Amino acid sequence: MILVDADACPVKGEIQEIALRRGISAVFVAATYLRLPDHPLFKMFVAGDAFDAADDAIAQVARPGTVTITADILLAERVIKAGGAALDPRGREYTQATIGDSVATRDLMAELRPGMMGQQGGQSSGPPPFGPADRAAFKNGLDRILTRIARTGA
Template sequence: MILIDADASPVKAEITEIAIRRDVRAIFVAGSYLRVADHPLIAFFAAGDAFDAADDAIAEVARPGTVTVTADVLLAERVIRAGGAALDPRGREFTETSIGDTVASRNLMHELRPGMEGMTGGQGGGQRPYGPRDRAAFKNALDRILTRLART
């Protein structure tokens, strides 16, 4: 099963395509209504508008054999602790080995960000725009993870 933190996901179409091709259920989880493909393998779950409602809903059902697609490092950490696999929309798989460093870096940047605004003239760097290479890397990584999970 693929669980998608869908509120801001740029890879909804790619996930739908892969889920249907591989005959895997995909559940898009968001705070409010989101249109998804009309297919028996594709579902939507409205988690509500409470803070972290979608994250909590995903973390509650994540387990070994599930793949969660999210850019949220803290949600990825929860999924990995539950035994699931986690992947960001750029194709980077979060692992038990990498998640600790990733969370620590995220927390450090979160703490530094307010103090750095004055030094950068109020302009943050941020990630580069999402492009075709990211889309291809994501599709390859999701296929690779689903193949690995199918073998276990």
Template sequence: MILVDADACPVKSEITEVALRRKMRAIFVAGSHLRLTDHPLIALYVAGEGFDAADDAIAEVVRPGTVTVTADILLAQRVLAKGGAALDPRGREFTESSIGDTVATRDLMAELRPGIEGMTGGQGGGPKPYAAADRAAFKNGLDRILTRFARNR
């Protein structure tokens, strides 16, 4: 099964394409209604708009063999702790060996951000624009994880 932290996910169509090709369920979890492909393998779960409602809903159902697509590092950490796999929308897999450093970097940047924004007049850089190469890297990463899970069954 593929779980998707869907509110700001830029690869919904790629996830749907992979899920349908592999004949597997994809559940998009969001704070409000989203328009998705009408197919029995594609589902939407509206978790509500509460802070971390979608993250909590995903973390509740994750199990080994589940792939979660999220850019949220703390959700990825929760997914890994429950034995699932986590992949960001640019195709980077979060792993047990990398998640600690990733969380530490996230926390450090959160501490530094107010000082950096003060020096730049509030002009943060933000992530680089999402490109076709990112979409390809994501699909390759998702296929790689799903193939690994299929081999380990």
């Protein structure tokens, strides 16, 4: 099963394409309803707009054999602790070996950001634009994880 942190996910179409090709269900979890193609493999779960409601809903069902698509490092950490796999929309897999460094970097950047923003007039450049190479890397990453799960179950 593919679990999608769907509110700001830029690869919904790619997830749907891969889910259809592989015959795997994809559950899109968001604060509010998102329109999905009418297909039995696609499910929408509205978690509500409470803080971390979508993350909590995903973390409750993540387990070995599931893949969660998220850019949220703290959600990825929860998924990995539950035995699931986690992939960001640019195709980078979060693993037991890398999640600690990712969380530490996130925390450091959160501490540095207020001071940096004051020097820059409150502007942040944000992540680089999302392009075709990112979409291709994501599809390759998701296929790689799904193949591993099909072979090993985890």
